[in-house]
Amino acid sequence: MKIRKYVILALISVLSLFAFSVQGLDLHVPGCSWESTDLTHEVDVRVHQWIDITWDATPYHICDYGYIEPYQEEGFIFFSLFYDSNATVVVTVDFPDPYFKDDLGSILDGISLEFFLKEKVGENENSILQATYNWGSLLTSPGVPLTIGNAMVAEIIISMDTLTVDPDAPAGIYHLPVLFTFSPTVSW
Amino acid sequence: MKKVFIGLLALLSIFAFANGNNVHIPGCEFESYTLDSSITIYVHQWMDLEYTWMIDSFFDICDYDLEFPWDVDLLSFTLDSNASVTVSASANWGGLDVYIDGTIYVEKDGNPFIPTNPIGDGSYLVGVAVTYIDPDTPAGEYTVELGITFEPTVTF
Numbered sequence: 001m002k003i004r005k006y007v008i009l010a011l012i013s014v015l016s017l018f019a020f021s022v023q024g025l026d027l028h029v030p031g032c033s034w035e036s037t038d039l040t041h042e043v044d045v046r047v048h049q050w051i052d053i054t055w056d057a058t059p060y061h062i063c064d065y066g067y068i069e070p071y072q073e074e075g076f077i078f079f080s081l082f083y084d085s086n087a088t089v090v091v092t093v094d095f096p097d098p099y100f101k102d103d104l105g106s107i108l109d110g111i112s113l114e115f116f117l118k119e120k121v122g123e124n125e126n127s128i129l130q131a132t133y134n135w136g137s138l139l140t141s142p143g144v145p146l147t148i149g150n151a152m153v154a155e156i157i158i159s160m161d162t163l164t165v166d167p168d169a170p171a172g173i174y175h176l177p178v179l180f181t182f183s184p185t186v187s188w
Numbered sequence: 189m190k191k192v193f194i195g196l197l198a199l200l201s202i203f204a205f206a207n208g209n210n211v212h213i214p215g216c217e218f219e220s221y222t223l224d225s226s227i228t229i230y231v232h233q234w235m236d237l238e239y240t241w242m243i244d245s246f247f248d249i250c251d252y253d254l255e256f257p258w259d260v261d262l263l264s265f266t267l268d269s270n271a272s273v274t275v276s277a278s279a280n281w282g283g284l285d286v287y288i289d290g291t292i293y294v295e296k297d298g299n300p301f302i303p304t305n306p307i308g309d310g311s312y313l314v315g316v317a318v319t320y321i322d323p324d325t326p327a328g329e330y331t332v333e334l335g336i337t338f339e340p341t342v343t344f
Contacts, residue, residue, distance in 0.1 A: 024240040024264075031232025031270075035343075039239060040335040041263070044246040045284060049327035086252075087327035186327035 049184040051085040059173075062111070065165040075159035078115065082155045083182065089152065090183040093117060093129065094145035098138035100174035109136035110169025114161040121151045128156075133176070150185065233340035235273060239265035241334075242315075249321065257317040259293070262334060264313045271342040272306035277314070280333040287325035290318040306341050 029037055057079045083089060100108035117129040128148055131140040140146075148156065158178070213221050242261040267273060281288075294301045295313040314336075 024238045024266075027235075027237040027239065029235040029237070029338075031234040031340075034233060034235065034340050037235070037237070037338040038335060039241075039263075039265075039338075040333065041241040041243075043241075043243045043262075043332045043334065045249060045282070045330045045332050046246050047249045047284075047325050047327050047330065048251075050251050050323075052323070084323070085327075086323065086325055184327070 046188055047086070048188075049085060049087045049089075049186040051083055051089060051182060051184075053081065053083045053182065055079070055081040060160065062163070062165055062169070065167040065169065068163040068165070069161075075116075075161065077157050077159045079158040079178065080155065081157070081180065084153045085184075087152060087184065087186040088150040089154075090150060090185060091148040091154075091156070092145045092181045092183075093148060093156075094179045094181070095131075095138060095140070095176065096179050097177050099136065100133065100176045102172045102174050106170070106172070107136050108169065108172070108174040110166040111135075112162075112164040114163075115158055116161055117156065117158050119148055119151070120155040120157070121149070121153070130161075138176070145179075145181075156180070230344050231270070232344065233269060233271045233273075233342040235267065235269040235338060235340070237265055237267055237338065239263065247332075249325075252321040252323045252325065254318075254321065256319050257290075258319075259315055259317050260290075261313060261315040263315075263336065264311070265336075266311045267307065267338075268309050269340075271340065272308050274306040274339040274341055275303075276305075276337045276339075278333075278335040278337075282330040282332050284325075284330050284332065287322035288318060289320040290316040293317050 027037070058077060060076055060078060083091075100111075102108070111133070112135060113133040115131050115133075116127050117131070119126050119128050126149070129140055129142065129144070129146055131138060133139075211221070211223070241263055247260070277292075293315050294303050296307075296310045298311075301312070
């Protein structure tokens with residue numbers, strides 16, 4: 001999954017280039033004193049900021065009730081995201097609707113889940129946010145929406161820490177929406 | 189001794205010629221004297237040039253993932269001179285040349301033209317065909333300086 005929004009923009013800007021075509025200038029150089037004529041011109045080239053984003057969301061299957069600690073074995077990665085830009089990017093993360101819900105809108109309330117959001121820039125991995133989804137309510141530290149540190153190239157992952165499942169947790173497919181916003185730092 | 193004297197006289201008369209066109213012909217031997225000279229006109233080289241820089245102010249590069257080659261016209265000019273003209277071009281790409289590959293193309297009267305030097309009358313279009321843009325080209329503003337110099341081939 002790659003984003004290439006700017007191709008159309010580029011096309012438009014190429015077209016506008018031709019529309020720009022300014023009036024020609026006339027220059028008459030008489031003889032006898034003509035040694036050399038210089039034409040010079042400066043062009044400001046604006047290299048706009050672009051970005052490539054790839055991501056992957058993996059569902060987790062709860063097969064039984066009880067207490068699970070996948071974090072002890074590298075954790076389970078719900079979501080991973082990689083972006084690559086030609087300038088630093090401001091990334092914010094939000095959980096706009098802080099519930100695990102099924103397609104009918106029923107809230108999953110029979111589990112207690114702790115997860116991390118981490119950012120990996122080069123070799124450095126930082127825990128950005130810790131979240132607890134406890135019996136139907138989501139608590140994050142720090143709060144959301146949250147701005148993640150600036151980087152040109154980074155990986156963001158959401159991984160599970162611990163999970164406690166009540167025997168009465170209703171069977172079904174539940175989603176917790178997560179929203180990432182990418183903003184350029186170079187723009188005109 | 190006599191010859192030396194005549195030689196000297198001849199030299200002097202040359203200098204006299206250069207200066208003021210003066211000849212003295214003594215009598216007795218004077219039968220006829222032919223003055224062979226010429227009138228010289230120097231036609232200097234002049235030039236009429238109509239030119240347009242195709243990029244008025246700024247130029248946007250919006251993505252690295254484009255269809256290449258990407259032809260970017262830089263300068264069009266119509267040359268009308270009474271002799272061929274020596275042309276030299278210069279460009280300072282402001283650091284962009286590290287990230288962007290391209291080749292210069294020239295068209296003459298609408299046809300591809302392999303640049304020769306000097307060039308004759310005609311309508312020329314000069315541009316750069318961009319063949320590659322590095323995805324890591326840092327976003328930002330770069331100043332590109334373009335220059336073209338026209339020199340006469342006939343000078344005195």
